[in-house]
Amino acid sequence: MVRHCSTILCAAVAFLVALGLIMLASTSAWVKGVEEPYHFLTRQAIMMGVGLGAAFVASKLPLEFYRKLAPAMFIVICILLALCFVPGIGISIYGSKRWVGIGGLSFQPSELARIVVVICLAAWFARWQSEVKTFMRGFVLPGVIAGIPILLIAGETDVGTALSLSVSVGAIMFCVGTRLRFMVPTALTAMTAAYLYVRHDKNRWGRIEAWLDLEDPMHQLDRGMQQWRALLALGNGGPTGVGLGNGVEKFGTLTFAHIDFIFPVVGEELGLGATLFVVLCYVLIAVSGCGIALQATSIFSRCIALGLTCVIVVPAMVNIGVTTALLPNDGLPLPFVSYGGTSLIFSLAAVGMLVGIHRRSQVGVTKEFPLSRQTRLAVRL
Numbered sequence: 001m002v003r004h005c006s007t008i009l010c011a012a013v014a015f016l017v018a019l020g021l022i023m024l025a026s027t028s029a030w031v032k033g034v035e036e037p038y039h040f041l042t043r044q045a046i047m048m049g050v051g052l053g054a055a056f057v058a059s060k061l062p063l064e065f066y067r068k069l070a071p072a073m074f075i076v077i078c079i080l081l082a083l084c085f086v087p088g089i090g091i092s093i094y095g096s097k098r099w100v101g102i103g104g105l106s107f108q109p110s111e112l113a114r115i116v117v118v119i120c121l122a123a124w125f126a127r128w129q130s131e132v133k134t135f136m137r138g139f140v141l142p143g144v145i146a147g148i149p150i151l152l153i154a155g156e157t158d159v160g161t162a163l164s165l166s167v168s169v170g171a172i173m174f175c176v177g178t179r180l181r182f183m184v185p186t187a188l189t190a191m192t193a194a195y196l197y198v199r200h201d202k203n204r205w206g207r208i209e210a211w212l213d214l215e216d217p218m219h220q221l222d223r224g225m226q227q228w229r230a231l232l233a234l235g236n237g238g239p240t241g242v243g244l245g246n247g248v249e250k251f252g253t254l255t256f257a258h259i260d261f262i263f264p265v266v267g268e269e270l271g272l273g274a275t276l277f278v279v280l281c282y283v284l285i286a287v288s289g290c291g292i293a294l295q296a297t298s299i300f301s302r303c304i305a306l307g308l309t310c311v312i313v314v315p316a317m318v319n320i321g322v323t324t325a326l327l328p329n330d331g332l333p334l335p336f337v338s339y340g341g342t343s344l345i346f347s348l349a350a351v352g353m354l355v356g357i358h359r360r361s362q363v364g365v366t367k368e369f370p371l372s373r374q375t376r377l378a379v380r381l
Helices: 002-030 039-060 063-083 109-127 135-155 159-176 180-199 202-212 225-237 262-270 272-295 299-323 341-360
Strands: 090-093 096-102 105-107
Touching: 002 039, 002 262, 002 272, 002 341, 039 341, 063 109, 063 135, 063 299, 063 341, 105 109, 109 135, 109 159, 109 299, 109 341, 135 159, 135 180, 159 180, 159 299, 180 202, 225 262, 225 299, 262 272, 262 299, 272 299, 272 341, 299 341
Parallel strands: none
Antiparallel strands: 090 096, 096 105
C-alpha cells in the first residue's frame, strides 16, 4: 500500500470533489438572496479547474524552491492576514474579518497561511535539526513562527482555523522531537486561556450552552438551530437516504447547507452509506499522507507531508464533529466538499505537494553482489 499512496490519495480526493459538486447542484439552488440557481456550482467548478492547475504546478516544483522562499512567504502571509483588519481592504462577513478584497476578487488568507506555516516550520527544523531538543531553537523560535499567524487568524474571530492549525503545528513539533516537557505546559496554558476567552465571550459561550442542551426549544430556535436541524437531516436520511435532491432541510431551515453543514445534506439525501464513505475517504487521506511522510527522504519533506496531511484531515474531523453535534459550532468547512473557492484551491495545492513529495521519494536498496572467484584470507592476530 505504501507504494500506491499517491494513487489512493488522489482517488479519495477526486471522490470528495465530485461529491461536493453534486451536492452543490442539490443545495445551491435554494440559497436565499441569490438569483442565479447554480451560481455557487458554477464558481466551484471554475475554482476546481484553478485548483487542479495549482496542484499540478505544486507537484512539479522542487522542494528546495519552497525552502528558499520560506522567509519571504512568511512575511507575505503575515501582511495578508494583517490586511484583513484594514478598512476598505478587509471584508467582514457574519461578524468575521476573514476575507481580503483586492481588485474585485476576495479570498481568505488563512487558507494560504496554513500551508505557509507548515513550510516555514519544515524549513526551520531542517535548518536546526540537530537542536530540536533545545528550548530556544527547538521550541520557542518555531513556536513564534507558528504563533504570529495563528494569533492573527484568531484575531479575525476565525477561532476554528486557528485551533486546527495549532493542532497541526503540535503534531509537527511532536514528530520532529520537541521535548514534551516544553509542549505539555504550553498546551495546557493555551487551553486554559482559550477557555477563559470563550467563557467571557457572550456569543461563543452561548454556542457552548446551546450545544450542551440541543433539546431545549429555545436553543433550537437560536444558536443551536443549525446543529439541531443537522441532526434532523441525518435522522431523516436513515440508512438509504431520501434520494438526491429530495432533502427538505436545505430549504432554509438548515442554514449554510452548501458550506459548513453540507455533510448532513449528504446523509439526508444519500444515506448512512455515503456519509461513512466520506469518512473513509478522509481516513484514506490520513493514511496516505502518513505513508508519504514515512517514505520522505529528508526531514524537510517529511515535515511538509505530515503538516499538510493534518491541515486537510483535522478540519474535516472538526466539521464532521460539529455537524453531528459531537463538537460545538465553529464554522469550519468540509475540505473538498463544502463551497469555498479559496479552500478548494489551496487544499488541492496541498495534495499536489504531497504527490510531488511521494514521487521524489526513493528508497535506496543496497544489493549484495555475489562473490565469485575470490579468495578469502583469515588472519589471526
